[in-house]
Amino acid sequence: MLPGSVAGPLAGEDLDTYRRPYPTRDSRLPLLRWARSMPLGGEPADVVARVDRYDDWLAHSADVPKLLLTFQPGPGTMMGPELIEWCAAEMAGLEIAEHDLVAGHHTPEDQPDAIAATIAAWMDEHGLRKDAVSAG
Structure with missing residues (x-):
């Protein structure tokens, strides 16, 4: 691909x-x-x-926080609006972080900085990073 x-x-x-x-x-x-x-x-x-x-x-598993990052569709994108809506309706404890940036099937190749920043902020928000836990 x-x-x-x-x-x-x-x-x-x-x-x-x-x-x-x-x-x-x-x-x-x-x-x-x-x-x-x-x-x-x-x-x-x-x-x-x-x-x-x-x-x-x-x-x-509502007690387990979950994160879904979405991007504007690029080449080979598999997560369309219908699948994102299904995830929102079916996954307990899911947060969706929407980005206006374009990303294809291999999203980490297209948007590594946005992914890293979003995950780091989400982990901090939920106290999931080792640094955040030990510092707090």
Whole structure:
């Protein structure tokens, strides 16, 4: 999917970093297995069951704060308005941090600073950072 799924260009050395762990066909096999284990159409059943359990936990764990960062859609974006609305309706304890910045499928490549700042502020707000806990 790279480099076509990021909003900005990726330098050759960045692409090399992604490629480095997978120099051979055999080394790429786990990626193929991962893609084939996506729970589509009710299969594979064990993955679907795991996702169902996780969905149940997300719906009933209001005591655990959760954060969803949203961005304006860029290349390859998978989180559209309908999925964001589903998350808001179904996940207990979810906070949504909306950004007007554009990000594609590989959002950390497009918006690393916005992600870091948002997560740090959210963790501080909830007393979740080690520094915030030990300092307080």
